[in-house]
Amino acid sequence: MSHAGLELADVHKRYHAVQAVRGVSLTVGQGEFFSLLGPSGCGKTTTLRMIAGFAQPSSGRIVLDGQDITALPPEKRNLGMVFQNYAIFPHMRVFDNIAFGLQVRKGESASTAQKVKASLEQVGLAGYEDRYPRQLSGGEQQRVALARALVVEPKLLLLDEPLSALDKRLREEMKYWIKDLQSRLGITTVYVTHDQSEAMTLSDRIAVMNKGRVEQLGPPREIYEQPATRFVSGFIGESNMLEGRVTALEGQQAVVALGDTQVRARVLRPVQVGQSVTVMVRPENVVLGAAAGTLAWPAPIGQIIGEIYQGAIIRYEIQLPGNVKLIAESHNTSEREVFPVRANVPAGWSADSGVVLIE
Amino acid sequence: MSEERGLGMPVVFRFGAIVALSFLIVPMLIIVLAGLTAGGYLKFPPEGLSLRWVLAFLGLGPGSYVASTGAAGATTVFIRAFGFSFLLAALSTLASLALGTMAALTLTRHDFPGRAFIQSFFLSPLMLPGIVIGLALFIFYRAAGLGLSRSFTGLLIGHIIICTPFVIRTVSASLYNFDLSLEEAARSLGASPLQTFRQITLPLIMPGITAGSIFSFIVSFGQFDVTVFLAIPEQQTLPLTIFDHLRFHSDPIPAAAGIFAIVLVIVSLLVTARSGDLKAFAGFGKT
Numbered sequence: 001m002s003h004a005g006l007e008l009a010d011v012h013k014r015y016h017a018v019q020a021v022r023g024v025s026l027t028v029g030q031g032e033f034f035s036l037l038g039p040s041g042c043g044k045t046t047t048l049r050m051i052a053g054f055a056q057p058s059s060g061r062i063v064l065d066g067q068d069i070t071a072l073p074p075e076k077r078n079l080g081m082v083f084q085n086y087a088i089f090p091h092m093r094v095f096d097n098i099a100f101g102l103q104v105r106k107g108e109s110a111s112t113a114q115k116v117k118a119s120l121e122q123v124g125l126a127g128y129e130d131r132y133p134r135q136l137s138g139g140e141q142q143r144v145a146l147a148r149a150l151v152v153e154p155k156l157l158l159l160d161e162p163l164s165a166l167d168k169r170l171r172e173e174m175k176y177w178i179k180d181l182q183s184r185l186g187i188t189t190v191y192v193t194h195d196q197s198e199a200m201t202l203s204d205r206i207a208v209m210n211k212g213r214v215e216q217l218g219p220p221r222e223i224y225e226q227p228a229t230r231f232v233s234g235f236i237g238e239s240n241m242l243e244g245r246v247t248a249l250e251g252q253q254a255v256v257a258l259g260d261t262q263v264r265a266r267v268l269r270p271v272q273v274g275q276s277v278t279v280m281v282r283p284e285n286v287v288l289g290a291a292a293g294t295l296a297w298p299a300p301i302g303q304i305i306g307e308i309y310q311g312a313i314i315r316y317e318i319q320l321p322g323n324v325k326l327i328a329e330s331h332n333t334s335e336r337e338v339f340p341v342r343a344n345v346p347a348g349w350s351a352d353s354g355v356v357l358i359e
Numbered sequence: 360m361s362e363e364r365g366l367g368m369p370v371v372f373r374f375g376a377i378v379a380l381s382f383l384i385v386p387m388l389i390i391v392l393a394g395l396t397a398g399g400y401l402k403f404p405p406e407g408l409s410l411r412w413v414l415a416f417l418g419l420g421p422g423s424y425v426a427s428t429g430a431a432g433a434t435t436v437f438i439r440a441f442g443f444s445f446l447l448a449a450l451s452t453l454a455s456l457a458l459g460t461m462a463a464l465t466l467t468r469h470d471f472p473g474r475a476f477i478q479s480f481f482l483s484p485l486m487l488p489g490i491v492i493g494l495a496l497f498i499f500y501r502a503a504g505l506g507l508s509r510s511f512t513g514l515l516i517g518h519i520i521i522c523t524p525f526v527i528r529t530v531s532a533s534l535y536n537f538d539l540s541l542e543e544a545a546r547s548l549g550a551s552p553l554q555t556f557r558q559i560t561l562p563l564i565m566p567g568i569t570a571g572s573i574f575s576f577i578v579s580f581g582q583f584d585v586t587v588f589l590a591i592p593e594q595q596t597l598p599l600t601i602f603d604h605l606r607f608h609s610d611p612i613p614a615a616a617g618i619f620a621i622v623l624v625i626v627s628l629l630v631t632a633r634s635g636d637l638k639a640f641a642g643f644g645k646t
């Protein structure tokens with residue numbers, strides 16, 4: 001990264017007995033939309049709060065635009081933050097909420113009113129100046145919170161689960177709206193969420209966190225298609241996790257024995273023959289019947305033991321020899337092959353869409 | 360707003376509420392009527408109504424008390440006591456506000472060993488009988504030899520000790536459900552800790568502070584048992600003056616003084632009631 005926006009170097013945070021964050025290192029590029037994704041309690045908020053300056057790292061450094069800000073108080077960092085509950089000042093009108101950042105910096109000036117107006121227009125709330133927060137809907141409060149954070153032209157925008165308080169419809173709508181606004185402004189953004197679909201849709205890159213560590217860092221596609229660990233593949237999307245042992249290595253592929261069944265998968269990290277591993281395959285990559293017959297490796301024959309109709313998608317549950325269960329999903333198109341329950345069919349995947357996981 | 364909430368309550372409860380209210384209001388009515396008597400004695404029911412004693416209390420009006428006792432301005436004694444109690448209450452309130460707010464902030468915002476103990480220690484003057492506090496201070500002032508004994512400062516300190524817990528209570532109540540992310544938002548927008556306190560925290564805990572000042576003022580103004588021990592030679596408070604007067608006289612002037620005290624309280628409540636702080640004061644609903 002040539003011009004790094006934000007850098008975290010081996011940041012730790014402990015609260016008494018709790019190690020909330022254990023050595024997070026990452027770099028967020030200028031203008032990048034970066035997400036911290038992980039389950040509850042994995043340290044996302046703590047990491048964000050250290051970036052914002054609300055919590056002090058126990059060790060490690062935080063650098064913004066080349067300046068070490070680890071010891072700077074929040075008001076000196078020039079960051080915009082949107083809180084999960086929006087934290088709109090309840091005793092101030094929308095105008096004063098948005099003007100707050102401008103006013104504490106330089107005092108009220110002629111340009112304040114103009115900037116507030118422009119920023120309200122930007123978030124689609126023109127004419128809301130005189131409303132009080134309690135007179136706003138959740139979505140509107142969220143926009144005010146964003147306008148308030150952005151009007152001071154921060155170097156970095158921090159968002160902590162900003163959509164979690166909204167209902168599903170609005171959440172979808174705001175998701176695209178935020179993405180659009182962010183790319184129009186080109187502002188470097190760190191977004192915290194436990195919702196993988198949000199992170200996938202919005203982010204340029206994602207850091208998947210677990211127990212205070214970053215388990216994997218990369219663009220959404222890489223995280224989804226080449227998960228580094230069992231945790232990541234289990235947390236992001238749905239996956240078949242098949243326990244087995246490596247019996248042979250052929251270039252970038254491994255042959256893995258799942259009991260009596262031999263399957264193939266990609267090797268992303270060094271493994272040895274004989275090693276216990278997990279083969280990860282996404283249900284949508286499992287092919288059945290004739291399609292499985294055309295794979296470059298002999299697909300095992302399994303029995304269809306269940307079928308779930310989901311409209312656009314059909315889910316099959318398949319049993320492979322050696323009591324290995326496999327979920328397959330196929331699109332419910334008119335030309336799809338139909339498999340009756342209890343039928344024996346070849347089931348497999350292209351070797352590249354299976355991934356060998358060690359950890 | 361006469362909005363009904365919930366499913367209503369048993370009729371007995373309303374009856375109970377009326378009884379409780381009567382116990383609060385009847386003594387006040389009796390004092391007011393006794394102070395408005397046309398007769399010469401403190402008694403109930405009054406012998407006809409007049410403003411005679413109210414005017415006498417103010418040092419106005421004919422047939423005033425001054426003449427009947429011959430004492431130089433016994434009425435001015437009451438006026439001066441009233442003024443002194445007012446000043447004492449105002450100063451105690453200001454000091455308790457400053458101390459109580461800081462204590463409440465520390466107690467609600469910081470976790471430290473022994474916090475629960477310190478919390479109950481700070482609130483203990485609410486539970487201890489005034490006699491005990493008064494006696495303790497009396498002995499302490501004498502022993503400490505700091506010149507606090509029988510001094511205005513000593514008296515003021517006594518009142519501050521009594522009043523501060525009320526401020527701690529009401530301010531803590533408004534701090535408990537205070538959303539800390541509001542302060543963080545302000546900080547990240549560039550506000551210094553002081554700016555954040557003045558522009559965000561203070562306005563939002565104002566209901567607690569107002570409620571605390573009302574409590575504090577009323578408590579100091581009517582304080583008797585602690586004051587007895589700390590009384591100073593130069594000037595007595597209104598409650599002590601009333602008490603002294605009742606011991607040696609039988610005229611209704613203390614009742615007239617009582618009218619003024621009641622009016623003072625009602626006015627201060629009305630003034631603050633408009634801001635909606637009274638609910639917090641009474642502990643009803645959220646602010």
Ligand SMILES: Nc1ncnc2c1ncn2[C@@H]1O[C@H](COP(=O)(O)OP(=O)(O)OP(=O)(O)O)[C@@H](O)[C@H]1O
Nearest residue numbers: 015018019020039040041042043044045046047194
């Ligand atoms: N102020 C604090 N004092 C003590 N422990 C804390 C504090 N803040 C966070 N923790 C602990 O640190 C860990 C990480 O918390 P954090 O809030 O960062 O999680 P999170 O990933 O944001 O989770 P969520 O999705 O539930 O918000 C948790 O175990 C939490 O209990």
Ligand SMILES: [Mg+2]
Nearest residue numbers: 044045046160
């Ligand atoms: Mg969180």
